[in-house]
Amino acid sequence: MKSISVHLDRLVRGLSKLPGIGPKSASRIAFYILKMRYEDVEALAQAMLGLKLNITQCSRCGGIADGEICPVCADETRDRGLLCIVQGAKDMLTIENTGGYRGLFHVLGGLISPLDGIGPEDLKIGRLVERCREESIREVILALNPTIEGDATALYIARQIQPLSIRVSRIAHGIPVGADLDFTDTATIVRSLENRTEL
């Protein structure tokens, strides 16, 4: 592959490292950037750096925040008896954006994964148990992915919290709404049978 411009190549290489962007998309985006107004490119570059420089970790839930505490933890109207446990800040945002949850969150910062050398002490599980003791939480909802690591982490957390006589639940795993049984994988169908609900 012959190079026409080192500046173009540098940007295409940089963009290709981002998730979901291959060399073709990267090239397409680079040419788009070439046509953008300089102020807009500068704003985008500043937004990238601004994110890295200004985002902090919420001191209560461990999610992302612009200041000391994130807007969810700061919101006095939320149900402070419900605590939803998520793997990362992205999952917190995904649930938040549905608009269907009014409780608080706790971000673990990962999942227990012995293969990757991540044990319970590497995650914010100790802080979670602390919160369960200090705050007036009546139910902990585990919203972890249904993988081996997610299952192991859910089990571990459940064992830590059950002695505190707090209800521990897990979000339902089953057939997605609108999906076809015929196109659903075996593991999901088995889960949906196990977790069937009475009508």
Added chain:
Amino acid sequence: MKSISVHLDRLVRGLSKLPGIGPKSASRIAFYILKMRYEDVEALAQAMLGLKLNITQCSRCGGIADGEICPVCADETRDRGLLCIVQGAKDMLTIENTGGYRGLFHVLGGLISPLDGIGPEDLKIGRLVERCREESIREVILALNPTIEGDATALYIARQIQPLSIRVSRIAHGIPVGADLDFTDTATIVRSLENRTEL
């Protein structure tokens, strides 16, 4: 949609404007950037601005260049009798990256499109005719997209150049290599029949 961080929102909004990136991909990329090292984010931001600041137009072919002349025009080993006409610098790069073309390029900077108010005088067609007169070009290959605008532009250029007794050709439009006739659209099949080649 509740906002967790204005910095995150700003970047997601900025990224969503790029081609092929929707709000979900933008959010995924933003969280990836959040985990990147600051130096790497800075390098990416610099690459964006560097592209805008340093890329110039090649004074010969009208494509992109880091300096006065692009590497293709500067390369003395290229076949200077062949001139491939493309719509934009991106198409030039696409053809160049195949490694199958050893001639020179001429970038029009668009296609004739009366609906968008783009006439021949808005494109580098005058400069093309000039090049055909001044340089020792024996064949002009039109590599324009097979759209109404591409066809009109190809026809217009052919009429301008034919009086100079330079051969004018157009790249073949037909069934893509490896594609199935059954999945090919009617217009392409009709073109492939019209442009059939003798064996």
